[in-house]
Amino acid sequence: MNLPADYATITKVMSLYIFRIANVQINYKMEVSILAAVKLILEVLFIIVCIALTVIILMQEGKSAGLGAIAGAADTYWGKNKGRSMEGMLVKLTRVLVVLFIVISAVLNIGSFH
Numbered sequence: 001m002n003l004p005a006d007y008a009t010i011t012k013v014m015s016l017y018i019f020r021i022a023n024v025q026i027n028y029k030m031e032v033s034i035l036a037a038v039k040l041i042l043e044v045l046f047i048i049v050c051i052a053l054t055v056i057i058l059m060q061e062g063k064s065a066g067l068g069a070i071a072g073a074a075d076t077y078w079g080k081n082k083g084r085s086m087e088g089m090l091v092k093l094t095r096v097l098v099v100l101f102i103v104i105s106a107v108l109n110i111g112s113f114h
Helices: 007-059 086-110
Strands: none
Touching (some): 007 086
């Protein structure tokens, strides 16, 4: 085993090892802080999606046509073009938000299995 003989070489080698250990610790802390920031962003986004989903579902009309469907009143312009109306947009937005809700909740739960 070759060990350095002088004190300057020993301190230089020790300082390099200490620097490497400190560098690993700093990188680890940076990775942990980045993961914590991503988790915080996902949690805030999840809360916004939940609130938006609740509001949009409450804004939608009921699906029952009522007595107008018996007489054929449901075949109006708005009944035929429901996809282009505000109700159609709310249905599409609900689908998108439900998918986001499921994906974000799955991603947030991945980290909870330690």
